[in-house]
Amino acid sequence: MNVTVCQSCGMPLTTPAQFGMEADGSTTREYCIYCYKEGKFEQPGISLEGMTEMCTAILKDEGMDEESARSMLRNQLPFLKRWRTNTTDQHANSLTENSAAATHPGQVTTDRSFSTQPIRYVTLPGKRLAGVSARTTNAIEISGKGCIQGLWNNYFASEHLPAPEAARYGCYADYTDGITGEYTILVGHEASSDETLPEGLNDILLPPATYAVFTSRKGPMAEVVGEAWGTVWAWDKQSDRTFTGDFELYDERSLNPESVQVDIYIAVRQTR
Known part of the structure; x- marks a missing residue:
């Protein structure tokens, strides 16, 4: 689409x-x-x-x-x-510099030519994410009646959290019509394929995929996550998206909510 x-x-x-x-x-x-x-x-x-x-x-x-x-x-x-102005481009270029030391598994191709382009492309194996989930749409979320913030609150109130340093995910999957239709949002962590989940937790199975990775600057979570999604929406290759599952990755760089750096993984076609 x-x-x-x-x-x-x-x-x-x-x-x-x-x-x-x-x-x-x-x-x-x-x-x-x-x-x-x-x-x-x-x-x-x-x-x-x-x-x-x-x-x-x-x-x-x-x-x-x-x-x-x-x-x-x-x-x-x-x-x-x-x-976009020179100031905006300089700010976005700083996202690249701040994230240069970040490493992720998979094949990596670096692209740092434009401020609204992914920092890199990676190919990852499938993974299973477990957490709390709901169905929603972008229209619902921007209306002020969305569920995403509530899911994060519910997840951290759960009795079944992994170690504090474990990576957390905000996953978007099971799209019905790209960015305009319903999708499942899951807030959680990675789980093994044979792990039995406790009552109240759901899972999403992400297939093996190639991702365009957008990395935020370091700053308050409320600011940098929105900015990073801004670069995704401004990306000129929306037609490359496959909607097989996208996710935000919150790892050790996100432990301090006032100095967060987050990666957004957008599933794309493998032919590059």
């Missing part, structure tokens, strides 16, 4: 009717029809902050908490093509 997001406002583009239009009448997948018509922006003089406030008002009208919407947009929009 070839789904992109508008490189001006961040809206997912799921149908041709949402695509922007060039001056010659052809469509573009870079921008939505609300931001870009006849080869030019509909709001040519709007600033990044102005776009943030305009989109915040729209999301608020759709039922999302105002501050949650504003925070999400401030994390996402600066990484989109229309708003």
Whole structure:
């Protein structure tokens, strides 16, 4: 499924009717029809902050908490093509520098050319993750009525946690329609294939896959995770995604919530 997001406002583009239009009448997948018509922006003089406030008002009208919407947009929009500046690129390049020493199993190909590109590609064997899970959609999560934060709270309140230094995962799997449909979110840890899970824990089996890995800078968790997802949404190879299962990895770099560094693994096609 070839789904992109508008490189001006961040809206997912799921149908041709949402695509922007060039001056010659052809469509573009870079921008939505609300931001870009006849080869030019509909709001040519709007600033990044102005776009943030305009989109915040729209999301608020759709039922999302105002501050949650504003925070999400401030994390996402600066990484989109229309708003990328030298300052943004320098900041994103620092993500690469901060994560250079991180190591992961599998074959690694480094790509550090652009701020919104993955730090590297890795091929990993299948794995089993165990934890607490729920079904949700991106629309529900951005509405302010989502379940993800509650799952994290429930997981850490569980009596069946591994050692404190064990890696934690936020896994997104069983997609029904890419980024627009339902998916399962599981918060948990890695489990062996023959491990019997205690009551109350579920599991997800991730198949062997190649992943594009996006690594955040070091900073407060509430900031850096959103920023890292901003680079994912701004990535220009959304059509490479396979939706066989994506995950956030919280390892020893995430023990201090005020100085967290997280990796986001996005499953992609193996042909590169």
